[in-house]
Amino acid sequence: MAIRGGSSFALAALLALASVAAVAGEVFFQEKFEDGWESRWVKSDWKKDENMAGEWNHTSGKWNGDAEDKGIQTSEDYRFYAISAEYPEFSNKDKTLVLQFSVKHEQKLDCGGGYVKLLGGDVDQKKFGGDTPYSIMFGPDICGYSTKKVHAILTKDGKNHLIKKDVPCETDQLTHVYTLIIRPDATYSILIDNEEKQTGSVYEHWDILPPKKIKDPEAKKPEDWDDKEYIPDPEDKKPEGYDDIPKEIPDPDAKKPEDWDDEEDGEWTAPTIPNPEYKGPWKQKKIKNPNYQGKWKAPMIDNPDFKDDPYIYAFDSLKYIGIELWQVKSGTLFDNIIITDDPALAKKFAEDTWAKHKEAEKAAFDEAEKKKEEEEAAKAGEDDDDLEDEEVAADLAVGQDLPVLPFFVIRSFDACVETLLRS
Numbered sequence: 170m171a172i173r174g175g176s177s178f179a180l181a182a183l184l185a186l187a188s189v190a191a192v193a194g195e196v197f198f199q200e201k202f203e204d205g206w207e208s209r210w211v212k213s214d215w216k217k218d219e220n221m222a223g224e225w226n227h228t229s230g231k232w233n234g235d236a237e238d239k240g241i242q243t244s245e246d247y248r249f250y251a252i253s254a255e256y257p258e259f260s261n262k263d264k265t266l267v268l269q270f271s272v273k274h275e276q277k278l279d280c281g282g283g284y285v286k287l288l289g290g291d292v293d294q295k296k297f298g299g300d301t302p303y304s305i306m307f308g309p310d311i312c313g314y315s316t317k318k319v320h321a322i323l324t325k326d327g328k329n330h331l332i333k334k335d336v337p338c339e340t341d342q343l344t345h346v347y348t349l350i351i352r353p354d355a356t357y358s359i360l361i362d363n364e365e366k367q368t369g370s371v372y373e374h375w376d377i378l379p380p381k382k383i384k385d386p387e388a389k390k391p392e393d394w395d396d397k398e399y400i401p402d403p404e405d406k407k408p409e410g411y412d413d414i415p416k417e418i419p420d421p422d423a424k425k426p427e428d429w430d431d432e433e434d435g436e437w438t439a440p441t442i443p444n445p446e447y448k449g450p451w452k453q454k455k456i457k458n459p460n461y462q463g464k465w466k467a468p469m470i471d472n473p474d475f476k477d478d479p480y481i482y483a484f485d486s487l488k489y490i491g492i493e494l495w496q497v498k499s500g501t502l503f504d505n506i507i508i509t510d511d512p513a514l515a516k517k518f519a520e521d522t523w524a525k526h527k528e529a530e531k532a533a534f535d536e537a538e539k540k541k542e543e544e545e546a547a548k549a550g551e552d553d554d555d556l557e558d559e560e561v562a563a564d565l566a567v568g569q570d571l572p573v574l575p576f577f578v579i580r581s582f583d584a585c586v587e588t589l590l591r592s
């Protein structure tokens with residue numbers, strides 16, 4: 170190793186300091202669902218008396234990059250899920266807030282949520298459910314072909330404000346990391362797998378406050394405002410005799426029939442045909458209006474109802490994280506949750522968990538798919554044999570049971586509608 174000069178030592182020291190600073194953020198909550206997770210999470214009784222509360226499975230799933238890295242997975246179809254954990258209350262006033270978690274939809278999700286909520290104040294965790302007020306809701310939501318998006322809902326004064334930007338979510342059956350960053354300068358970013366997918370201003374991408382500028386309601390279009398783009402050409406005059414051209418003329422080719430008897434049949438007149446010279450009623454040509462002023466628009470003025478809220482991005486109390494879902498088909502697995510004030514720390518957490526295992530997970534998934542296909546092919550072969558047997562049987566005994574109708578089709582449609590109504 171070459172001998173370093175003093176300045177490189179200083180630089181090295183600086184770099185070391187900088188890297189310490191980069192990871193010096195505060196972690197408000199972190200959950201890897203290792204042993205003991207059940208003591209931190211409270212399963213809600215919501216929907217229990219209707220027998221509609223689903224069970225969570227502590228597992229790394231059917232395919233994974235590390236069998237020891239478990240999360241919690243919805244395990245029953247057509248169920249509601251509600252679970253939450255408490256952490257020391259904090260406010261994100263004047264600081265950055267990072268909410269991040271990973272989610273994997275092993276079931277090839279057709280309709281259901283994969284989002285989490287941050288709640289404040291006092292929440293009866295045993296009663297946590299769909300109606301429990303929350304501060305932030307964030308994460309993917311899929312229903313049918315129309316809804317495949319990342320929700321980012323901010324609640325202010327009891328009103329849920331959805332992000333106005335469309336942020337598509339991942340739709341495959343692998344683990345993905347969703348990150349929401351809200352900064353004290355009222356900007357935000359949404360990341361999927363550590364890549365920024367959307368960013369901007371909380372002021373602009375949510376309608377939390379009334380608009381800063383509005384159209385002046387007092388303004389009126391001036392009487393002499395000329396908003397006609399085209400006008401009749403004053404130079405264009407009706408040609409002399411134009412109106413004398415008849416619409417129809419006697420057919421010049423018509424001949425009086427030989428056997429026409431003027432006395433008996435009356436005077437013969439030729440039948441009429443449309444006049445090729447006739448051009449319809451005369452209309453003045455249109456020309457561009459030289460005085461055209463454009464469409465009139467009311468001037469924008471400051472909205473008297475706008476009151477700036479410098480803490481538009483902030484929540485006084487963040488105290489719980491909750492997962493509250495409706496799932497038609499279960500199999501959504503949550504893991505590696507972090508709530509921090511340091512995006513670099515969250516990024517590193519994702520690198521150390523999801524990124525480290527994603528190749529192995531993909532390989533395990535491909536393997537599982539291959540196995541499934543082989544099994545299905547083998548089964549299809551058997552079914553063909555069965556079918557032949559059945560055909561023979563059907564020939565022998567007519568009047569078998571009808572095949573079972575695929576009710577799940579109807580069921581998932583209902584569920585989609587329900588999810589839409591609930592959101």
Ligand SMILES: *[C@@H]1O[C@H](CO)[C@@H](O)[C@H](O)[C@H]1NC(C)=O
Nearest residue numbers: 226227228229230231232244
């Ligand atoms: C939990 O998940 C594992 C892995 O997918 C599965 O083998 C097991 O059957 C699941 N248990 C329940 C109760 O769903």
